[in-house]
Amino acid sequence: MSWQMRFWSSTVGKKVVMAVTGIMLVGFVIAHMLGNLQMFLGADAMNGYAAFLKSTGELLWVARAGLFAAAVLHIVSAVQLTLINRAARPTEYAKREPQVSTLASRTLRVGGVILAVFIVYHLGHFTLGTFHPAFSHTGVYGNVIIGFQSVWVVLFYVIAMASLGMHLFHGVWAGFRTLGLQKRSASPIQRSAALWVAIIVWAGFTAIPVAVLLGILN
Numbered sequence: 001m002s003w004q005m006r007f008w009s010s011t012v013g014k015k016v017v018m019a020v021t022g023i024m025l026v027g028f029v030i031a032h033m034l035g036n037l038q039m040f041l042g043a044d045a046m047n048g049y050a051a052f053l054k055s056t057g058e059l060l061w062v063a064r065a066g067l068f069a070a071a072v073l074h075i076v077s078a079v080q081l082t083l084i085n086r087a088a089r090p091t092e093y094a095k096r097e098p099q100v101s102t103l104a105s106r107t108l109r110v111g112g113v114i115l116a117v118f119i120v121y122h123l124g125h126f127t128l129g130t131f132h133p134a135f136s137h138t139g140v141y142g143n144v145i146i147g148f149q150s151v152w153v154v155l156f157y158v159i160a161m162a163s164l165g166m167h168l169f170h171g172v173w174a175g176f177r178t179l180g181l182q183k184r185s186a187s188p189i190q191r192s193a194a195l196w197v198a199i200i201v202w203a204g205f206t207a208i209p210v211a212v213l214l215g216i217l218n
């Protein structure tokens, strides 16, 4: 067995794959949120930014392939680690009282599923235009404005962004632990860092559909 296969077969190896792919996904999410906030600078800024991304041609496809591979590895290792955990405890505790687990950690898996459904809808909404009433390949600003006219779509995005925030809070914190970067302390700085990443990403994304619905962006 090659060392790569031995690494992947171990629980620690899968956790490291989760942490490293998680870092790549967090990087994308932060960059995407900052890019999207250009909606507040107007149509020219937003459409110019989207046109610039498309002009990078092959580079864009390399980034997309990397992102796709990271997402697949992240999900596959999450599912496998869950199955390994379940196999280690075939019968549930008679009484379960979570001690240090937070709301975020308990909802991590449900949140992950909501996010997976969200991504499929989102690609059809703003990239392929399948679920969009008046999609244009060049007018990204207009796509976002028209795409958020329905209160139901906005509600779905708001729920998905809350799941993303909770997923990031727990995920970033778990990643610090896996990579051995946490300090032994009752309120470690890494926990605050994870909380701030989650709040900033949640607020930055949620602001856009809500601003469209309230007519602040139009």
Ligand code: HEM
Binding pocket: 029, 032, 036, 050, 051, 053, 064, 119, 122, 123, 126, 127, 140, 143, 144, 157, 164, 205, 206, 208, 209
């Ligand atoms: C309110 C929140 C969001 C808004 C307004 C938004 C907006 C957009 C828009 C307009 C595009 C198309 C860009 C273009 O064709 O130039 C896009 C693409 C995309 N978004 Fe989002 N997005 C949001 C949240 C998210 C989140 C949370 C994720 C991931 C967790 C995400 C992942 C993606 C991906 C993977 C693409 C495809 C990128 C590509 O073309 O390769 N988005 N988004």
